[in-house]
Each structure stands twice: as structure tokens, then as C-alpha cells.
Amino acid sequence: MTAAPELSGVDLACQALFAAREAAKKNGAQTKKPKRRTGTTLRRDDREPRRLGAAITMTMTERGLVAPAAGGSVLAQWETILTAAAPELAGHVRAVAYDEESGRLDFVPDVPAYTPQARWCVP
Template sequence: MTAVPALSGVDLARQALLAAREEARKNGAPKKQPTRRTGPTLRRDGREPLGLAAAITMMMTERGLVAPATGGSVLAQWETILAVAAPELAGHVQAVKFAVDTGRLDVAPDAPAYATKTRWCVVVD
């Protein structure tokens, strides 16, 4: 005769769930499968990539800053913006050109390693 091991925790819960489903089936409950989500879900819990413009806007909103978004002010304040947004890149990435109509910012890193770090930090919208 083989001894049946005592059930505990997850096994007991699994058996209770199966018994409840069987009882519901006997009582005429309809078989309804849960609907699956097919579209992407967007969570803003800090793990999703964020575009540079959105990151700067969020940072300015959190700190209560109001600054004009003209090309001259972005280029003039680039070192300050970079020091807050990505301090590891400060002094190694220079802003070259800002297109106000498209919101595109062209930067020039000092070395290929900083170009790679810039790509990791910045996601284009």
C-alpha cells in the first residue's frame, strides 16, 4: 500500500477551485472564458522608455518649472537640462541644433561610448 502525501497550500487551493468549478457546472453555470487583452497596456511606473521631450516636460512639471520651449533656450540651457536628466552624460554630449517645428534635438557626443549611452537614455517619440 502506498502512502498518499498530505496536501497543503497551493494543492489544497487547486483542489478547492476544481471542486467549485465542478459544482458550478452541475448547477448550470455558463462556461464563460475570460476575455484576453489583445492591445498593449501602457503603464507609467517608471519602466517604460520615455521620449526626451516627454521626460523633460515631466521633470519640469514635477519641479514646478516654467520655461519657454524655444530652440535658443534649449541650446543655451543644455548643460543644465542634461545635468538633471542624465548626469552621467553631462560634459560629454553637446547640443548642436534644435528644430522648434519638429521638436528634434541634434546632439554630438564626445566618443562612441557616450553615443551609445545617449541612445540608451533617449527614446525618440
């Protein structure tokens, strides 16, 4: 006659889990796993994340700004925009030109050390 081996903590936990699953089956619990969502849900309340350019365009549209006026406005309010978009660059990057037709904004870092970080923020 061989003695039953002593059960360790892991073995006891496995037995308890097995017993709980069997009890759940007897009580009518479902054994199917819920379906995983694979699609994206589009929120209609305007809370989806946006890229910076899309957010600026939407703000301009909401406030009734047109492109030529927006160019001057962007250059005039550059510090405010930069502080909101990339606070670590505020005071270190200066806007120098805005092309209305292409929507291109040229800016220059005050110190060359900020160039890589400014390039990273460009898109």
C-alpha cells in the first residue's frame, strides 16, 4: 500500500479550481468564452482622438477662420499653440513662415539640440 503524496500549494489550487468549475457546470454556468470584439466602434459624440493637423483644421472651421487669416493667426499665436501641443519645446522653437496654399509651417529651434525633438513632433 503506497501513501498518497502530500499536495503542495499549486496542486491544492488546481484541485480547488477544478472543483469550482465542476460546481459551476452543475449550477448551469456557460462554458463558452465570450466573443472577442475585433471591429472598431465609431463614437458619434466627437471623442475620437485626432492628429494635430486635423484638430487645428476642425478648430479653424468651428471658429469660422479662413486660410489666409489663419496663417497670420498661427504665427501670432505660435507660443500658445506650441505650449498646448509640445510644452517641452515652448520657448525653444520659433515659427518663421506659413504657406497658405500648402498649409506648410516653417519653424526654427533656437538651439540645435532641439532640432531632433522638433523633427520628431513634425507629423
